[in-house]
Amino acid sequence: MRAYRMTAGGAAPTLEDIPAPAPQAGEIALRIAACGLNFADLLMIAGTYQDTPEPPFTLGMEVAGTVTALGPDTQGPAPGTRVAVFGGQGGLAEAGCFPAARAVALPEAMSFADAAAFQIAYGTSHVALDHKARLRPGETLLVLGAAGGVGLTAVEIGKLMGARVIACARGADKLDVARQAGADHLIDAKTDDIREACRALGGVDVVYDPVGGEQFKAAMRACRPEARILSIGFASGEVPQIPANHLLVKNLSVMGLYWGGYLNFRPEVVTESLATLFQWYEAGRLRPHISHILPLERAHEALELLRARKSTGKVVVTPSGD
Numbered sequence: 001m002r003a004y005r006m007t008a009g010g011a012a013p014t015l016e017d018i019p020a021p022a023p024q025a026g027e028i029a030l031r032i033a034a035c036g037l038n039f040a041d042l043l044m045i046a047g048t049y050q051d052t053p054e055p056p057f058t059l060g061m062e063v064a065g066t067v068t069a070l071g072p073d074t075q076g077p078a079p080g081t082r083v084a085v086f087g088g089q090g091g092l093a094e095a096g097c098f099p100a101a102r103a104v105a106l107p108e109a110m111s112f113a114d115a116a117a118f119q120i121a122y123g124t125s126h127v128a129l130d131h132k133a134r135l136r137p138g139e140t141l142l143v144l145g146a147a148g149g150v151g152l153t154a155v156e157i158g159k160l161m162g163a164r165v166i167a168c169a170r171g172a173d174k175l176d177v178a179r180q181a182g183a184d185h186l187i188d189a190k191t192d193d194i195r196e197a198c199r200a201l202g203g204v205d206v207v208y209d210p211v212g213g214e215q216f217k218a219a220m221r222a223c224r225p226e227a228r229i230l231s232i233g234f235a236s237g238e239v240p241q242i243p244a245n246h247l248l249v250k251n252l253s254v255m256g257l258y259w260g261g262y263l264n265f266r267p268e269v270v271t272e273s274l275a276t277l278f279q280w281y282e283a284g285r286l287r288p289h290i291s292h293i294l295p296l297e298r299a300h301e302a303l304e305l306l307r308a309r310k311s312t313g314k315v316v317v318t319p320s321g322d
Contacts, residue, residue: 003093023071034116035060035091060091064115076100084115117314125154137162139205147174198222213238289313
């Protein structure tokens, strides 16, 4: 089978022909139909992600496809079942083996592309806004990086939860995508003063930040007393240093959120969140935004779209190119 692999630390990933794996105990074998890309894939290539496997390994954290076999003594979805899986690796391939416990059966109406784009982005935003920040109806939510993979879902979910949503992104085209997802107010990160724009709107109660850097600093200064700041990631490349005295004066809370970590210490948080999200999808309340679908042989190009910030929402790779 073909797989897009990291063969050594510091080396560029390459498309290789490797033997198809056989499922071990606790695993399902999957014929992969689609793989959603994430910023964390770029960090794995650089060797800076907190859960980077030891090479060699196949890139691609979240997949959707059809179960073809179960490992020995394994309870799981029967062969022929359409599922999505967060595997952490192994998705950029034609087939793979993944933990059976993480396989989620798909609603009949859900496409493989939507399924591959769904779990990490929507799961991160829902756990962050609901479980961590306890976002309440009527509060003001500022979403940085609002046209990106996780940012766009935060706009959509924040609006569903009854918040007034301020979306911050770079350029009119990306802001239009955020507006279509439900944003009430728009801030252009290229030209606007984030702090002043938010303060003109009365300040913010919750900040959703996958960007870091200067945008984090501006957003923190726009916070109302008792605001909650969600640190999701650092797409800017700069991890902000937080002045604790500012937190004290305004009674602010800064919370880190690593969605995959919950699978290790409180998996029920993810399970319950995904159940809610799939219900919302089936009810037509969530509409995954996929800006690009590319075939496996163009995986490098697909990842470059993320690196160059030329995508909106999600980028999906399919072995067949469909």
